[in-house]
Amino acid sequence: MIREFYSDPLDPLAKQFMFRRPPTIGELRRPPQVLMLGNHSSGKSTFVNHLLGMEVQKTGVAPTDDNFTIITYGPHETDRDGPSVVSNPDLPYEGLRHFGDQLVSHIRLKLQPADLLRTVTLIDSPGMIDEAKEENGRGFDFPGVVRWFADRADLVMIFFDPDKPGTTGETLQVFKESLNGIDHKLLIVLNKMDQCQNLHDFARAYGALCWNLGKVIPRKDLPMIYNTFVPLEGKPKSELPLEDFDKARNDLINELRRAPTRRMDNQITQMQAFAERLRLHVFVIDEAARRYRRSRERSYATLVLLFAALGVGAFVTGFILAIPALAVVAAAAAALLELVSLPRKKKRLINQFDEIFEGLHDRELLVRDRAEDLRAMWEEVHPRAREVAEKRGLQSFEKMNWLDREVLNELIEQDIPRLRSELYDALRNVSLDVSPPSEGQPAVEESADLEEQPTVPVAPNDRGSFSWGKRNPG
Ligand SMILES: Nc1nc2c(ncn2[C@@H]2O[C@H](COP(=O)(O)OP(=O)(O)O)[C@@H](O)[C@H]2O)c(=O)[nH]1
Ligand SMILES: [Mg+2]
Known part of the structure; x- marks a missing residue:
């Protein structure tokens, strides 16, 4: 369904008005993904092993591991290195190539026959470094890569541990540059809680984390923090009662299992964001192009009328010889119009994009909440719209037809909300066996070299409850 909406009307309109390209089929079909971030030694990899049971x-x-490791389903255990991962068009990781060879050499793909991986792909990341001196030693744009993965993840878990509950250095940078705007996907984990020997240790670690998060998360209320640990043999026992931490771990795992459901929701959100931005871009350019065409037609009409009148006048008064001269002057006037006056008009119209935007949305801009959203969206879209109009020229945009306009409006105002409510209804009605997302899930097979696998039924969570908006750990 989502793919259909992209292929009509979104993709053709995006092409016609040179908007950014919609997600590729590979991206739309990518499996649900969970990204693990955190300081080195905060227990990310241990948690991954615990999840997979191997x-x-x-x-x-x-710091044993400085790779981004993509762990996904395959019938046999296999490892692939970065270059083969980013050059495989069947995998949704080609976009990582532009971060450069340094990054590519830090990418791994592991295929594992673990059941959980049939529905979720895990991405383990290199530990974030807190010491300032090491900050620039990676050789690639670390926050940029984290942003790339985070944008495409359905869930991002960020791990802290009692030794380093601080958000300084790279962690701070990542919060600011890579995770802004995606807090709905973010789960914060204070891990290794069994290291806290007593309540005092716990309070210190928790307090320090909150204090530090307060500096980087610009919201008034405290985000949910999952206080947990992974039971490991040979670790000293804590005096704290551990049941609550066990419960938080189960909640965390349940959230992770729900990634496929989140993916559907995220894809609807992604399409909505794309469609709304496309609509702003298209409507403003279309309106400017319309004004431009009208002004051009008017100028020509005036010119034709003027010279026709002069010609008739010359004919009637017997100055027939003046007619060729008039024709030359008319041609010169037309050239002047094309070379000077109309380009100026074009420039003026492009400078008036803000005004055109305001004019087109005057009613919506009166509603306060809506106005802020709309303006923010326009700020995002404006530079591109301007660039496209300047480079291609307003005259080259064909008039948007009435039907396209209707279809786009209908998609945003009716189809997308309907899709969302259908998803919620389906989740509410379904007990445990939810049918798979229609987009299909590519899993990777070793022998068939990364062919698509059939989708697997996905239970949104173990207990069949679907309130992923409300997190409720111990
Ligand atoms: N006590 C305790 N130790 C842990 C826990 N999780 C991981 N560790 C230990 O912490 C160290 C770092 O873990 P690792 O998973 O490699 O961290 P990563 O760098 O975030 O991947 C290892 O020695 C683990 O055994 C935990 O929940 N409790
Ligand atoms: Mg690790």
């Missing part, structure tokens, strides 16, 4: 990732106190 030792897939190396763990250890020293």
Whole structure:
């Protein structure tokens, strides 16, 4: 369904008005993804191994692993290196190539026959470094890469541990540059809680984390924090009662299992964002192009009328010889119009994009909440609209037809809300066996070299409850 909306009307309109390209089929078909971030040694890899019930990732106190490891389903255990991952058009990771060879050499793909991976792909990341001196030592744009993965993830788990509950250095940078605007996908985990020997340790770690988060998350209320740990043999026992931490771990795992459902929701949100921005871009350019065409027609009409009148006058008064001269002057006037006056008009219209935007949305801009959203969206779209209009020229945009306009409006105002409510209804009615997302999920097969696999039924969570908006750990 979502793919159909992209192929008509969104993609053709985006092409016609040179808007950014919609997500590729590969991106639309990508499996649900969960990104694990955090300081090094905060227990990301241990958590991944715990989830999968096998030792897939190396763990250890020293920074053992500085790779982005994509762990996905395959019938046999196999590893692939970065270059083969980013050059495979069947995998949704080609976009990573532009971060450069340094990054590519830090990408791994691991295929594992773990059941959980049939529905969710996990991405383990290199630990974030807090010491300032190491900040620039990676050789690639770390926050940029995190942003790339986070944008495409359905859930982002960020791990802290009692030793380093701080958000300084790279963590701070990542919060500011990579995770802004995606808090709806973000789960904050204070891990390794079994290291806290007593209540005092716990309070210190929790307090320090909140204090530091307050500096980087611009909201008034405290986000939910999952206080948990992974039970490991040979670790000293904490005096704290651990049941609450166990419960938080289960809640966290349930959230993760719900990633496929979140993906459907995220894809609807993504399409809505695309369609709304496209509409602003298209309507403003179309209106400017309409004004331009009208002004051009008027100028020509005036010119024709003027010279026709002069010609008739010359004919009637017997100055027939003046007629060729008049024709030359008319041609010169037309050239002047094309070369000077109309380009000026074009420039003026492009400078008036803000005004055109205001004019087109005058009613909506009176509603306060809506106005802020709309203006923010326009700020985002404006530079591109301007660039396109300047480079291609307003005259080259064909008039948008009435039907396209209707279809786009209908998509935003009716189809997308309907899709969303259908998703919620389906989730509410379904007990445990939810049918798979219609977009299909590519899993990777070793022998068939990354062919698509049939989708697997996905239970949104173990208990069949679907309130992913409300997180409720211990
Ligand atoms: N006590 C305790 N140790 C943990 C826990 N999780 C991980 N560790 C240990 O912390 C170290 C770093 O873990 P690792 O998973 O490699 O961290 P990563 O760098 O975030 O991937 C390892 O020695 C783990 O055994 C936990 O929940 N409790
Ligand atoms: Mg690790």
